Amino acid sequence: MVDEDQAFEYDVQLTRLPSDTLRQRYPHMTVRSTAAQTALRRRVDGPAELSALLVEIGTLGLTLTDVHRVASVEDGPAGAGLYELRVLGELGEPSLRYLKCTHYHVEKQALVRLTLVAGELHSFLQACTDCGAGLARVHRVGPPSVERPRPLVGSV
Structure with a gap:
């Protein structure tokens, strides 16, 4: 159970920059833009196969921005599953064929x-x-890295 007053740090991906009104309402948030990316998905049968895929991506000179397991394989070895890897830019067909991944473009x-x-x-x-900045992903990072100031109860 989570204490109602316990603070956590969150990363929230939005489909567009937050409005000035939202920035004023939450002045402690940091905002940065991400470039367009290609999300690659491939099933791997364990850590060695994932490492090989990462080497293939590095060999192409691609900039990796995110790796996470989408689904695990229950009867497979540890680390087996469907992984999504995101790289900067939009990849062409030759690179996609070489990597043998399904893919989609991320604006x-x-x-x-x-x-x-x-x-x-x-x-x-x-x-x-409400301000039109659609939600793409929400991730709780952990407890805050720096404690933010708390309003005093009953203060004016």
Whole structure:
């Protein structure tokens, strides 16, 4: 169970930059833009196969921005599963054939990092959608790296 007053740091990917109104409402958030990317998906049968895929990506000179397992294989070896890897830019057909991955294009996005207590996250996400900045992904990073100032209860 999460304490209502416990703060966590979140990374929120938005389909566009947050509005000035949203930035004013949450002044402690940091915002940066990401470039367009290609998301590659491939099933691997363990850590050695994932390492080989990472070497193939490096051999092509691609900039890797994200790696995560989408689904694990229950009866397979440890680390086996479907992985998504994101690289900068839009890859051409020769590179995609070489990598033997399914893929999709990811448009330029905004990455927001902010610290919120449990009840604030829902309000923040609602405010994002209300201003037209669609949600692409939300990830709790962990406890805040720096404690943010707390308002004093009963202060004016």
